[in-house]
Amino acid sequence: MKIVGAILICFLQLTPDFAWAGDTVYGYPIEDSYAATILGTPQSFRPDLHGDVPVKTMVLETNREKPELFFYDQGLRYTVAFQNRKAPLIFIIAGTGGSSRSRYALALMANLYHAGFHVIALPSPTFPNFIIDASTTHLPGNLSDDAVDLYRVMEKIWDQSKGRIKVSDFCLAGYSLGGTEAAFVARLDDDRKVFDFRRVLMLNPAVSLYNSVSRIEGLLDRIPGGPRRIGAFYNGVMAKVTDFYHKGDFIAIDDDFLFAGYKAQLLNRDEAGGAIAVSFRIGSAGMIFASDVMTHGGYVVPKNRDLKNSDTLDDYFWTTLHLSFLDYFNEYFYPYFRSRRPGLTKEELLDALSLRSIESYLASSAKIGVITNEDDFILAPGELDYLRQVFGPRLKVYPCGGHLGNLEYRDNMAFLIARLRSSTW
Amino acid sequence: MCSNTSKSIFITVLVLVLSGCAARSAILPDDVPPMHTVREFSDDENVSRTRDPWEGFNRSMYKFNYEADRYVFLPVVAGYERVVPPFARTGVRNFFTNIREVQTFYNCILQAKGKKSLVTLGRFLTNSTIGIGGLFDPATAFGWRRENGDFDHTLEAWGVGTGPYLVLPILGPNTVRSAGGFAVDGGVRWAIMNAIDPFGGTGASTEIEAGITALETVDLRSRESFRYYDSDYPFEYYMVRYLSSQERELAIIR
Numbered sequence: 001m002k003i004v005g006a007i008l009i010c011f012l013q014l015t016p017d018f019a020w021a022g023d024t025v026y027g028y029p030i031e032d033s034y035a036a037t038i039l040g041t042p043q044s045f046r047p048d049l050h051g052d053v054p055v056k057t058m059v060l061e062t063n064r065e066k067p068e069l070f071f072y073d074q075g076l077r078y079t080v081a082f083q084n085r086k087a088p089l090i091f092i093i094a095g096t097g098g099s100s101r102s103r104y105a106l107a108l109m110a111n112l113y114h115a116g117f118h119v120i121a122l123p124s125p126t127f128p129n130f131i132i133d134a135s136t137t138h139l140p141g142n143l144s145d146d147a148v149d150l151y152r153v154m155e156k157i158w159d160q161s162k163g164r165i166k167v168s169d170f171c172l173a174g175y176s177l178g179g180t181e182a183a184f185v186a187r188l189d190d191d192r193k194v195f196d197f198r199r200v201l202m203l204n205p206a207v208s209l210y211n212s213v214s215r216i217e218g219l220l221d222r223i224p225g226g227p228r229r230i231g232a233f234y235n236g237v238m239a240k241v242t243d244f245y246h247k248g249d250f251i252a253i254d255d256d257f258l259f260a261g262y263k264a265q266l267l268n269r270d271e272a273g274g275a276i277a278v279s280f281r282i283g284s285a286g287m288i289f290a291s292d293v294m295t296h297g298g299y300v301v302p303k304n305r306d307l308k309n310s311d312t313l314d315d316y317f318w319t320t321l322h323l324s325f326l327d328y329f330n331e332y333f334y335p336y337f338r339s340r341r342p343g344l345t346k347e348e349l350l351d352a353l354s355l356r357s358i359e360s361y362l363a364s365s366a367k368i369g370v371i372t373n374e375d376d377f378i379l380a381p382g383e384l385d386y387l388r389q390v391f392g393p394r395l396k397v398y399p400c401g402g403h404l405g406n407l408e409y410r411d412n413m414a415f416l417i418a419r420l421r422s423s424t425w
Numbered sequence: 426m427c428s429n430t431s432k433s434i435f436i437t438v439l440v441l442v443l444s445g446c447a448a449r450s451a452i453l454p455d456d457v458p459p460m461h462t463v464r465e466f467s468d469d470e471n472v473s474r475t476r477d478p479w480e481g482f483n484r485s486m487y488k489f490n491y492e493a494d495r496y497v498f499l500p501v502v503a504g505y506e507r508v509v510p511p512f513a514r515t516g517v518r519n520f521f522t523n524i525r526e527v528q529t530f531y532n533c534i535l536q537a538k539g540k541k542s543l544v545t546l547g548r549f550l551t552n553s554t555i556g557i558g559g560l561f562d563p564a565t566a567f568g569w570r571r572e573n574g575d576f577d578h579t580l581e582a583w584g585v586g587t588g589p590y591l592v593l594p595i596l597g598p599n600t601v602r603s604a605g606g607f608a609v610d611g612g613v614r615w616a617i618m619n620a621i622d623p624f625g626g627t628g629a630s631t632e633i634e635a636g637i638t639a640l641e642t643v644d645l646r647s648r649e650s651f652r653y654y655d656s657d658y659p660f661e662y663y664m665v666r667y668l669s670s671q672e673r674e675l676a677i678i679r
Contacts, residue, residue, distance in 0.1 A: 072491060072654035099657060129657040232470035238671075245675060251570075253675070286658050292459075293659075302456030308449070309488055310481045315451035315463035317660045322466040331460060 028406040033375040034272035036405030069307040076133040079121040081113040086166035089118040095176030097283025128290035138294035147184035170195040179205030208354035212378040219273035285320035369394040373401040448481035483592040491653035516560040523559025532574035536582040577606030598669040
């Protein structure tokens, strides 16, 4: 009787779990897509990782003559965490404007290192250091050119690393713009076969660069006064945050503080969206400026000007902050490519900056998979359906998480790692 | 040798002060005008409130600090972290933090912050006795939070404005007021040390004090994770200028 009772209790405890597993309740705690994007995953919802990760930043020396202004730039910086035994190696490509040590590059590095991978993180081709040292045109954004640059960098890094590590096979992952770029790098690798990637993961990728950037830029239309008033908007947001900090008994501007702000609904939805767009603008300002200096393009810096370290850059900073990425595209990026390929129409260029240009490759390549969210706002209407149609079962869509907010959530990480390990999707 | 080095640093600084105060402006008369200039966006509200009339000098000093870090401080800090075990480094850190409680204490009094000055006094006495001369920090375990106070805060409380932005050699981002505050706190400390003369009986008090100052400098640098130009962001100088004033402001109003 006792035994029957014990079994019954066991059953009672187990059944709800089974039932839930069928319903796949998704436990990522932040429902709002903008809040998720800003806050990411709370510590207690991330995987428990024990032990240190031997993270090292390395330099790939380049022989380029650099403008005096970039005297501190000693070469392309990438970040590694290596196992001391034979293991698969994964390359990670950072998102727009991100270095190899940006938030999600390091998070992926830590989790994948713990899962037994050698990890090499690369900066985004839109990151100033990459524009200065590794970009052939110094003009990032053209996906197939950027893929060639990335591939060359990966080959050089592999040459630098292969004496020190034993590698069983290669994988590739990228997030945001890096996810889109990963697809183009994978296609290049299918021709060249230097790495012969076993698996490629695109995490919250853009389908069309132009659409995604337009969506992010569009968030600024909803702030008071519109995109021309980002300075005033920023001051307003900071005043709110500072005031909240003073009224509460906070010790530092940390996760706890940010979550308290979220719970108190410190920012409304338009303000949260505006904050995301402003941080995007801060990244794109660095990109536009670095590119302009390197190409002597005369976009914001006078063509004939050789900037010195002691020169003020304040005006250039303010100007590039206020230029929309779409201005940059229409006034600078498109004319540059049209001058190289006469007759190139804007539509043709836009197509080249989209996954649609390699659609048949993506549809037929079984090693490539996509992970994204239902509410990822960088996707234009219809683009999620497009991903479903192209990738079919190789697409995983979570119900919430915004843009990358749930990347570190433990279910997401477990799924991502399982997909990288398995030979089938 | 030592005096020669300091003399050349002094001359370098002087030359920079005299020559590099004004930064060259963004567009000079014989420049080819770029497609976009700042004039198009002058209707927006400025974000930085820190005046920076000596930007040319500050930027040069920012670079000087980068080189000093690269060739002197970071190698020394790396050696310190390699040779000295973590528990000993924590002891060193606690020791110097405890000494700085004295500074916090008198500044809290000057700012008429009664509770904070009492907590600080309690912390100092506890850590100096139970914490064995400040090597341990039992006061924090008792729930007495460490306060921060320096003469810059005091000047703020007295209504003195920050003055222009000033990047100091070695010490980095400051304002004229915080640089002045630093000098005053340093002077008070020197006076206290002179009055109690703790190493007077050893016959080598100057050497010991120099060694202690060196150790404190290494400890301070090893605590600070900031690295010049580490962001690779072309406008890092402005981000640091903004963030340092923001951080200061948050710390002061606490």
